[in-house]
Amino acid sequence: GQQLNQSPQSMFIQEGEDVSMNCTSSSIFNTWLWYKQDPGEGPVLLIALYKAGELTSNGRLTAQFGITRKDSFLNISASIPSDVGIYFCAGLNYGGSQGNLIFGKGTKLSVKP
Amino acid sequence: KAGVTQTPRYLIKTRGQQVTLSCSPISGHRSVSWYQQTPGQGLQFLFEYFSETQRNKGNFPGRFSGRQFSNSRSEMNVSTLELGDSALYLCASSPRGGDKTGELFFGEGSRLTVL
Numbered sequence: 001g002q003q004l005n006q007s008p009q010s011m012f013i014q015e016g017e018d019v020s021m022n023c024t025s026s027s028i029f030n031t032w033l034w035y036k037q038d039p040g041e042g043p044v045l046l047i048a049l050y051k052a053g054e055l056t057s058n059g060r061l062t063a064q065f066g067i068t069r070k071d072s073f074l075n076i077s078a079s080i081p082s083d084v085g086i087y088f089c090a091g092l093n094y095g096g097s098q099g100n101l102i103f104g105k106g107t108k109l110s111v112k113p
Numbered sequence: 114k115a116g117v118t119q120t121p122r123y124l125i126k127t128r129g130q131q132v133t134l135s136c137s138p139i140s141g142h143r144s145v146s147w148y149q150q151t152p153g154q155g156l157q158f159l160f161e162y163f164s165e166t167q168r169n170k171g172n173f174p175g176r177f178s179g180r181q182f183s184n185s186r187s188e189m190n191v192s193t194l195e196l197g198d199s200a201l202y203l204c205a206s207s208p209r210g211g212d213k214t215g216e217l218f219f220g221e222g223s224r225l226t227v228l
Binding site: 031033040041042043044045048050088090092100101103104105106 | 117148154155156158169203205214215216217218219220221222
């Protein structure tokens with residue numbers, strides 16, 4: 001089946017540093033999304049991307065939809081302790097019901113004050 | 114506006130038992146999806162319901178089943194529990210039936226431990 005390769009698996013950074021993570025697939029997606037999961041909570045949508053090449057920001061977060069439609073990246077600038085959590089990418093297929101939404105295995109971010 | 118509510122939050126069962134988990138979506142949301150989250154496999158899609166009909170199903174055995182009621186509340190059931198069913202079960206609702214945007218609103222999950 002389809003898979004998303006999300007990297008890195010984990011990151012341990014200093015407060016104030018910038019963070020970059022990405023997601024790749026051998027398949028094309030028409031939508032890319034980024035979710036964040038805080039400890040003990042469900043994932044929360046951060047950014048949704050609907051067009052190849054699209055670059056979207058949400059505060060300190062910036063995400064891009066790769067022009068090949070097979071990848072996406074998420075950048076976090078000037079990290080703060082509350083950025084700690086697991087970040088998931090997700091891709092949605094053509095013809096997609098929610099059942100065609102595929103999640104990466106996540107990037108666990110730790111921030112040292 | 115109340116978020117997605119899942120009950121119970123935590124439960125412990127033994128092998129062979131069955132379990133029912135409940136999910137109340139955000140008011141007005143007609144689509145409810147269920148996911149299993151484990152450290153090794155990440156988020157795995159179980160099924161999606163829309164207007165009381167199962168619209169899509171993931172690759173799980175028939176021991177996993179669900180339903181949706183006329184008020185959009187949903188339940189999932191796992192029968193004959195196995196140790197490997199230990200996981201966080203997440204429910205997610207979406208704003209408009211047939212929206213198909215991938216934009217999901219997740220509950221906090223029900224953490225199931227099978228002993």
